[in-house]
Amino acid sequence: MDVAGIESHIHQSMSRLTSAEKRAARALLANYPTIGLAPVVVFAREAGTSPATISRFVAQLGFKSYPDLQRALRDELEERVKSPLQRGLAKASSTSDAEHYLDGFFRQLGANMEASAARIPASEFESAAALLANLRTSLHITGGRFTEAMALYMEAHLRLVRPDVRRMDARAAVRADQMLDVRPGDVAILFDVRRYDPQLLETAAQLSARRAVMVLFTDEWISPASKYARIVIPCRIAMERTWDANAALFAVVEALIARVTELAWPTASKRLDAIDWRL
Amino acid sequence: MDVAGIESHIHQSMSRLTSAEKRAARALLANYPTIGLAPVVVFAREAGTSPATISRFVAQLGFKSYPDLQRALRDELEERVKSPLQRGLAKASSTSDAEHYLDGFFRQLGANMEASAARIPASEFESAAALLANLRTSLHITGGRFTEAMALYMEAHLRLVRPDVRRMDARAAVRADQMLDVRPGDVAILFDVRRYDPQLLETAAQLSARRAVMVLFTDEWISPASKYARIVIPCRIAMERTWDANAALFAVVEALIARVTELAWPTASKRLDAIDWRL
């Protein structure tokens, strides 16, 4: 099949199609690629036509059978989620013949970011932003071994934007005191990625007991702390070599900070003005 | 709970699952959601188990049947706001959709990363990696207001990989003591981005006086501390709205950590083994 992808292939074949087949094509393009992954009857109903027409449509595209098309769609979907989509990166650094280490690294990272963005439902992201922008509750942020840096970074920004932002200490003992400040309805932001921290799970349980609303940043395998969380934001962090890369996670954090700043702008702008900070 | 999506739902059910069922769960999470849309035989093969187990796994999740799960996966896939990538070459579709905030954000970020990779000479990056992988000198890491998180993150990783990694405190007073540990030839890593920190400039001067070799991570406008630095790594951080985004900077940090881990592998692997850490 075409390297250019199935969507464009459909466009190219459009002229050869009969009117009912065109309805099928439009239906597929409109809800790409989901209806193509559904059974033929569903596809047909959605397209306002009969199963037979779908069959012929698929044949027109050059696929051997409907299941064959489905395979292709799945492959493409997978490719889209895990392949390096920032092809430009390689070209962008034309500084040397030997490939820049950064290029390879960034290419994978780009794929991770695409995958993360594709996987995080807009509704989850927005809900999280809304929670953080709600000035009537306190905010408690904490992370594990490596993700503590995320917590720190987020705290540093949100402190400027809104009041009542606290970071919980990584050490359990200290955290016990801080737990007393958590009141029902408060919002807790947790970071937990692979090699999930047992202490953090414990913390999550306690937060849950104190009726905090939890937002969890985690990886594609999902931290066990998710069972306590109202909102789960999964980022793709796996890399081919050495360490996992949390840059995608970090990027989502920054996006969230930006979004919260927008949502809480009336307050945020006053606070920033007060310390003479210009964005 | 269910709002969090099928992925987290899977993880919540994880404890109830038997080992073969867990393999199924992991396989699905790893190639989410594609294998779930494939026939059971394919799923089973990919998960290294039998169709029967997949069936039971699906039942454990609370779905009425495998097709039922597929419906759910398709619905979830559709529910996501279409990302510009998914839109692909599809013409005529209005680009004015309520776009996923993350998509817009990430697009800019992608440009920043590209620009960063293009601007950082391979030689600089390699030299920096070599310096950090040199085990005969100590490492001192420090950052400014926001970039302290970078320092923290880098320290957390490098500590595992090599000995003699120290982080300098943000507070000048404390830092004064720590400065005494810096010996000629030691390597110092500094982070300084826009709204350059005067204290950090001062620190750089002192480090220079103590004949430390400095690696500076900064932004496209270059921190004044650069005059003391042996190696300068400029990242593009400007964004159109609200805050600058340090994700590109963070990404370079991760790349460097990975590279250093490779270069210092003989030592790193021993250290990681010693604490039973597998990458």
Place this chain on the structure above:
DNA sequence: TTAATATTGTACGATATGTTCCGGAAATCT
């Protein structure tokens, strides 16, 4: 208008798919 052609939908048979059952294997308990 009529006839020829192209297109579409329905019905049915062939096939592929998912689920259940059962024997054996593994883990757990006594």
Place this chain on the structure above:
DNA sequence: AGATTTCCGGAACATATCGTACAATATTAA
């Protein structure tokens, strides 16, 4: 170690799914 329970996968069974023949309908040409 032996007994009991749990767990797993192969094979049979039931069923859903797809492709196609054929009839009905729309379209075009004469």
